[in-house]
Amino acid sequence: MSAQHLQNHPEWSTRLAFILASAGSAVGLGNIWKFPYIMGENGGGAFVLIYLACLLIVATPILISEVMLGRRARSNPISGMAKLSREAGVNPGWQLIGWMGVLTGFLILSYYSVVMGWALSYVEKAADGAFVGADAETVKGLFDDLVSNPGTLLFWHTVAMLMTVVVVARGVRGGLELATRVMMPLLIVILVLLVGYNIGTSGFSTAMDFMFVPDFSKVTGETFLVALGHAFFTLSLGMGAIMVYGSYMPRGTSIVRAGLWIIVLDTAIALLAGMVIFPIVFSNGLSPQEGPGLIFQTLPLALGAMDWGYWLAIVLFVLVSIAAWTSAISLVEPAVSFLWERFGVRRLYSAIGVGVATWTLGVFSALSFNLIADAKLFDKNFFGLMEFLTANILLPAGGMMIAIFATWRMRRADSAEELGLSGVAYRLWWLPAAVIAPAGVALVFLNGLGLFG
Numbered sequence: 001m002s003a004q005h006l007q008n009h010p011e012w013s014t015r016l017a018f019i020l021a022s023a024g025s026a027v028g029l030g031n032i033w034k035f036p037y038i039m040g041e042n043g044g045g046a047f048v049l050i051y052l053a054c055l056l057i058v059a060t061p062i063l064i065s066e067v068m069l070g071r072r073a074r075s076n077p078i079s080g081m082a083k084l085s086r087e088a089g090v091n092p093g094w095q096l097i098g099w100m101g102v103l104t105g106f107l108i109l110s111y112y113s114v115v116m117g118w119a120l121s122y123v124e125k126a127a128d129g130a131f132v133g134a135d136a137e138t139v140k141g142l143f144d145d146l147v148s149n150p151g152t153l154l155f156w157h158t159v160a161m162l163m164t165v166v167v168v169a170r171g172v173r174g175g176l177e178l179a180t181r182v183m184m185p186l187l188i189v190i191l192v193l194l195v196g197y198n199i200g201t202s203g204f205s206t207a208m209d210f211m212f213v214p215d216f217s218k219v220t221g222e223t224f225l226v227a228l229g230h231a232f233f234t235l236s237l238g239m240g241a242i243m244v245y246g247s248y249m250p251r252g253t254s255i256v257r258a259g260l261w262i263i264v265l266d267t268a269i270a271l272l273a274g275m276v277i278f279p280i281v282f283s284n285g286l287s288p289q290e291g292p293g294l295i296f297q298t299l300p301l302a303l304g305a306m307d308w309g310y311w312l313a314i315v316l317f318v319l320v321s322i323a324a325w326t327s328a329i330s331l332v333e334p335a336v337s338f339l340w341e342r343f344g345v346r347r348l349y350s351a352i353g354v355g356v357a358t359w360t361l362g363v364f365s366a367l368s369f370n371l372i373a374d375a376k377l378f379d380k381n382f383f384g385l386m387e388f389l390t391a392n393i394l395l396p397a398g399g400m401m402i403a404i405f406a407t408w409r410m411r412r413a414d415s416a417e418e419l420g421l422s423g424v425a426y427r428l429w430w431l432p433a434a435v436i437a438p439a440g441v442a443l444v445f446l447n448g449l450g451l452f453g
């Protein structure tokens with residue numbers, strides 16, 4: 001951040017910069033690692049359909065609301081919600097959205113950094129040539145060795161956290177725009193290339209059926225909860241990250257258009273990732289229900305068998321790591337911008353403080369794959385519990401509050417002005433955000449509790 005920005009709230013250089021940074025936050029492990037694995041665990045096509053419905057009906061109006069709140073407040077999520085409550089003349093308790101967001105970001109980063117560590121360690125394995133010509137068993141062995149070794153996991157968790165802290169300490173603009181600008185197109189090119197390679201393999205049509213022909217017999221209350229939670233997770237929605245990035249967005253640019261771009265890009269990358277992973281699964285007789293290790297046990301198989309596979313593997317895992325990196329940064333940005341704007345804590349110190357605290361919590365996630373694997377609650381280990389609590393509960397709850405505040409608490413004139421919408425266009429946002437999205441979250445929560453049998 002340049003000196004002139006130290007007093008005021010900083011701003012992106014262009015509209016594209018906002019889209020790039022937000023897309024950098026949205027596109028991450030959620031798209032490449034999590035989407036395929038939860039799709040596999042939740043039966044494929046029906047899950048994809050429910051997920052897309054959640055994205056369209058619930059997440060889209062909330063995304064627009066969150067960006068709008070951020071840009072209106074021009075401040076971190078906590079002070080920003082206080083400011084907006086004052087402007088609207090409502091209870092300052094709505095700051096809770098900001099506090100919850102800071103907490104959620106902290107909880108997510110703790111395990112996100114562990115998985116980013118896996119991606120980093122796979123760059124090393126790729127460079128060692130570990131995947132070249134490897135069969136399914138060898139590849140599975142590589143992953144099992146990694147997660148069963150606490151020392152290695154903690155080493156890579158530490159590297160991932162250090163990388164995050166360094167960028168956050170330098171400010172939102174330093175390097176972030178460039179990283180996204182290069183990473184995103186390259187990632188799409190490589191994924192498309194891998195899909196192309198898959199078309200010729202034996203498992204391709206089975207994989208397409210698995211992903212796109214819904215089988216509703218496997219759908220339960222939890223399927224809806226996971227699909228909805230993932231719609232929030234993959235868009236970085238409901239915890240203030242998009243609010244903070246929106247607060248750096250220049251006035252006069254269209255929030256709706258920028259929001260839609262992010263959703264299209266994010267969804268395209270997730271679906272491509274699925275079309276890369278599942279043909280490998282079915283061509284090699286693997287199970288789609290491998291859980292969190294799925295991409296690490298499949299990608300190396302295809303890459304190891306390809307002509308340029310050695311190089312492609314390195315590039316791909318580097319890109320996955322960069323995608324994770326640009327997301328990890330946005331998880332702490334709400335906290336760091338709050339500490340700076342409210343208490344004047346320098347970025348360097350707050351980044352280190354947040355980094356140390358998150359790292360410590362993350363140790364438990366890393367160890368839940370080995371030393372404390374048997375410590376379970378609700379049939380989930382620590383890592384699984386964190387994932388469930390943050391993605392499936394805290395993010396949708398935060399998003400619901402954001403939508404309610406933006407529609408029922410803010411003055412309509414203010415939201416209309418900020419969105420640059422009026423008449424029918426305004427109502428096309430308002431009604432879904434005010435009624436459909438909150439009701440959707442509520443229904444999925446109740447359904448998840450088993451209330452509808």
Ligand code: PHE
Pocket residue numbers: 025026027028029030031108232233234235236237239241327328330331
């Ligand atoms: N959207 C990111 C991903 O898909 C994760 C994330 C969630 C980032 C919430 C910031 C806030 O990987």
